Amino acid sequence: MYVDDLVITGNNSPFVERIIDQLGKKFSLKDLGPLHFFLGIEVIPTRDGIFLSQHKYIRELLGKTSMKGAKDVTTPLSTSVSLKLDDDTSSFDATEYRRVIGGLQYLSLTRLDISFAVNKLSQFMHAPTTTHWTTTQRLLRYLKNKIFQGITIRKTANPALLCFSDSD
Structure with missing residues (x-):
């Protein structure tokens, strides 16, 4: 199997590191460290979470x-x-x-x-x-x-899925 790019993320750092270690035992793996760019999307860490631009x-x-x-x-x-x-x-x-x-x-x-x-x-x-x-x-x-707009994914203790609809 060949995978070019893979992002592994989570809010529990020790758990994420264990997953990466387990994958590294099965596959040739190179950890590039903190995520900055992925598939042309810039990932910017903020106090509130991450900003995708x-x-x-x-x-x-x-x-x-x-x-x-x-x-x-x-x-x-x-x-x-x-x-x-x-x-x-x-x-x-x-x-x-x-x-x-x-x-x-x-x-x-x-x-x-x-x-x-x-x-x-x-x-x-x-x-x-x-x-x-x-x-x-x-x-x-x-x-x-509006070049610097994007999506903020916020850290939250109680995640919720919100949906909005325009009936027109």
Whole structure:
């Protein structure tokens, strides 16, 4: 068996160390110490827990799309533009569009604020138009403005699963 990357974590350090020792007896194992990056996600320890960020990934995505110098916006989607399949604008390079949307889908792991916009833009991957691309660029401009947002996983004595739903 070959495993490239594996994260073992827990709130009981002696137990985690025993697990790593047991795995080390069965497999060739290299402990890289405290987690800093994993699959493009930066892991930052805080007093309250850990903060997960993909700001480096956002920078790379902005660079690949020539959006580093773009003007920031404060919302991921425009409220005045309605996206539809046939919007009477010219078609856009589907390969490029899919590459960027795929990157945005991966980014939504730590950026739940873009989930709706990415889902909406994903609906047009088979036949993107310039309107769809312009909307994608707006989303990238939003990410440029909010580059250091992410997810905080808090330490807690009484963990609870919370769910929120928007019936619309």
